[in-house]
Amino acid sequence: MQRATPQDFSRVLSSMCTEPHPVARTAAERFLATNPGDPATYETVADIEREVVATLGELVDLSEPAGYVTSGGSEANIQALRIARNRADTSEPNVVAPASVHFSFRKAAGVLGLELRTAPLDDHRANTTAMAELIDDDTIAVVGVAGSTEYGRVDPIPTIAALADEAGALCHVDAAWGGFQLPFTDHEWNFADARVDTMTIDPHKLGRAVVPAGGLLARSDELLDALAVATPYLESRSQATLTGTRSGAGVAGARAALDALWPDGYREQAASIQANADWLAAELKARGYPVVDPELPLVAAEIPEETFEALRGIGWRISRTASDELRVVCMPHVTRETLASFLADLDEYDNT
Ligand SMILES: Cc1ncc(COP(=O)(O)O)c(C=O)c1O
Incomplete structure (x- = not known):
């Protein structure tokens, strides 16, 4: 029987599910x-x-x-x-x-x-x-x-x-x-x-x-x-x-x-993922991308279509809103390091 390995979460920025505890x-x-x-x-x-x-x-x-x-x-x-x-x-x-x-x-x-x-x-x-x-x-x-x-x-x-x-x-x-x-x-x-x-x-x-x-x-x-x-x-x-x-x-x-x-672990998780979303939003804004403020840990930002496609092409699992904004869900598996590495790729691939 063929044994498939489930994909890991290291580049998953689009999911509302995460690694289970x-x-x-x-x-x-x-x-x-x-x-x-x-x-x-x-x-x-x-x-x-x-x-x-x-x-x-x-x-x-x-x-x-x-x-x-x-x-x-x-x-x-x-x-x-x-x-x-x-x-x-x-x-x-x-x-x-x-x-x-x-x-x-x-x-x-x-x-x-x-x-x-x-x-x-x-x-x-x-x-x-x-x-x-x-x-x-x-x-x-x-x-x-x-x-x-x-x-x-x-x-x-x-x-x-x-x-x-x-x-x-x-x-x-x-x-x-x-x-x-x-x-x-x-x-x-x-x-x-x-x-x-x-x-x-x-x-x-x-x-x-x-x-x-x-x-x-x-x-x-x-x-x-x-x-x-x-x-x-x-x-x-x-x-x-x-x-x-x-x-x-x-x-x-x-x-x-x-x-x-419940409750302390979720409280800590909530603080950390919101801090990640706020940090990502600030970094994107600093680069000049229009960003929808993250009321909860989800960041939407306008990035060029070709950049979006290029980032997907190198394995980032990102998705779009109905208005075509980049949508990053800062789930617990999305660490600050992951986001920093994503931004580094964004900087490299956005030539506009
Ligand atoms: C607000 C909201 N409601 C309902 C759903 C549907 O949930 P499920 O995919 O578990 O059926 C989602 C999925 O992301 C959601 O974001």
Whole structure:
């Protein structure tokens, strides 16, 4: 059998995933053959999943969280909108979100038969006046992003939650990437800051768990119950998840990473990756490139197209925003040395 070696992270600047914490790797391997989708058979991993949800609740200031470990942020976003749709009483449901929402909301709209209405942005952040104009009697959910995929921006979550409340709609916050950074900032984004109903927060991004470990949290069991279907051949009565058989490895890895890092390890990580992003932004600005200020550890900058291609050509895994800016996600594996070496190559390849 051909043995392939997974690529290392030394030149990966474009990913929202990172090297898992070593304890997460070990735990994941031990639980490879378990299935939290059948909790009456695989009781240990089901207990571990409850612990993960409880700790994620602590991260987001929610004392009695409902939820589960999803396959990722996409599933969590789909499921959050499915909760809203299953509870709503309209034949033409719509969801209002800022234009910065992750593309998984388009999948959700397609799968669930929802109209996704996206509002223009203000400095890469939700413009809540524009969002308010899109809300009507058929709006079932209003969405805010706490750490956007392209620019790492945090929407005004309390205002978005108030809009949802006024409309009698659910408020969903997508903190898939930002959720492990934001507890150490002064942003208002979580369940204590606003009347948030559901949230996406992914251990397999900044949480240092192994893939797959996303997270869906809901304010109450009653909300999660909107997803439940009966499970006749299992000993458990019902299932709220989207997939059936799920990864015990993801769940156990998440538990191990959370045990090792919450809160002090994540606090240190947050400070160090933000410092790296601020340093990179300052270095790029000093070279004359227009830079979008990194509110969270993600830097976007305009560099010439040929330079971008040349840097990819020599192995830098970099990506572009929809507006063609260079996008560097300062994940924990992206060290200051890596960034310095990237800048040295940028200096060499930018001939403009
Ligand atoms: C804000 C946000 N939400 C959702 C997702 C989707 O997560 P996943 O790729 O784990 O499904 C991403 C992915 O980067 C994201 O940045």
